[in-house]
Amino acid sequence: MESIIELQNVTKKFKNKLILETVSLSIPANQITAIVGKNGSGKSTLLKLIAGLSKPNTGEILFQNGKPIRIGYVPEVTPAVIPFTLVEYLTHMGTIHGLHKEWLWQRINTLLEIFHMKEDRNNRIVHFSKGMKQKVTIMQAMLEETDLLIMDEPLSGLDPKAQTEFEELLMTLKERNISVILTCHEAKLLEKVVDQLLVIHEGQISHTSVQHEQGEIMNRIVFELSNTISISTLKDRVIIDKEEEISPGRKLIELNVNEEQTNMIVKEFLNRGASIKFLSPINKKETIFFKQFLKEGER
């Protein structure tokens, strides 16, 4: 498969702290690649290296056909208050980037179309939902023609509806031959749209092509428990899909657990005073994905 970017023997350190050690990998063109790993494992560092925002200590980053590619970088943080309408903001950002007025106008219309935001073009961003603000950040990154879109934690804080819309958006971008690299903790999103998983663990990277095969059953469980209960020791063993405060002092936690782990996890949560709100097998297509994700993540 053709690659859009290749890392060869890349090492990245901060002072004496080794984050990536002699990493070699290739990012396939026109595919969606997800980088997963624990907090602090180096996901954002890898994204910044790929985006050219940071330089490796040793090793090389090579582009398709030896030519620089057009990269759009979507940071994790979305601006909290933007005192403009959507079109005003995009026009403003495009002008700052020196884009020609006529070209920019056409580009903004194309983006409004792709992102299904035409009806919101003259609404103020400050009144947008989190998912809409997320779209604005991506549109901003795509004001110039883009070959590769890099997104740091694009799903953080999105509700299920916004996540589904985001999945659809990723598929649209893929259809338009835009390669995407994102960091992600949301297994549901990964299962449906991601083509390649890169797992970072202790400075090393392993990769897996995601195949949607039949596999063994996993369970989706939702627990309700007190906010004060710590579940940090469980976080290494299960994928916490969602954690949400539902009332003062109470939270819901949704997770996906393989069958062998289910009894043990349920017991551990009940011992912490949790109650089970929902427990159901998830479909087989998702199962194989989670299996891969867990296997890689546990390394």
Ligand SMILES: Nc1ncnc2c1ncn2[C@@H]1O[C@H](COP(=O)(O)OP(=O)(O)OP(=O)(O)O)[C@@H](O)[C@H]1O
């Ligand atoms: N500019 C920097 N200077 C010094 N240390 C840094 C710098 N940027 C990142 N680090 C350190 O490098 C390590 C990896 O950070 P990075 O942000 O890449 O992790 P991450 O996997 O994206 O984490 P998270 O999931 O929490 O966002 C962390 O220990 C972090 O403190």
